Amino acid sequence: SAVISQKPSRDICQRGTSLTIQCQVDSQVTMMFWYRQQPGQSLTLIATANQGSEATYESGFVIDKFPISRPNLTFSTLTVSNMSPEDSSIYLCSVDAASGSSYNEQFFGPGTRLTVL
């Protein structure tokens, strides 16, 4: 298994500002993902964070709004830029801990609860 921590756990931000969320894993992993969970909704994949190259974004998400860094195999950041109230969500980091019997198993961080006023 993989243990994932996220910072901050929650924040309240003003419209027009930006917030950077950190995700730290206790072991090296190949794939890291960022999801958004809007209030009362399911999870939507924002992007796959690739180590050493640009992130791969899903339809409807762009780098200018959600820049992502992945400097090594245990760490990634997601920035929510120029925030509006519609960005109020829980943002979750996940990792693919494919190894032996845990093939294709993903583990999730505790999430960052963001409220934009």
Next chain:
Amino acid sequence: GNSVTQMEGPVTLSEEAFLTINCTYTATGYPSLFWYVQYPGEGLQLLLKATKADDKGSNKGFEATYRKETTSFHLEKGSVQVSDSAVYFCALLLTGGGNKLTFGTGTQLKVEL
């Protein structure tokens, strides 16, 4: 495309009642199937999984069987407890597609004494 359909909630049960949460899927290929649970105020935790047809995943008294013929992965528990109150998400993952999970909309379960 790939999709997951779950029964809508909220589902309210009395303690010790039998639980079924329906999940069906559409996928191009042969996905792995998962149930995740989200307790109030927490992130997602993997509850159980099945990687091929007829596999049964089980954990904490919960079970789900991968039924290829009906493209289903229904979650069951024989006797629920108040501590099972949470949101349950069904998800699929296709290898070779970037290992991206596709989630259902989630089903909220509330168990009362």
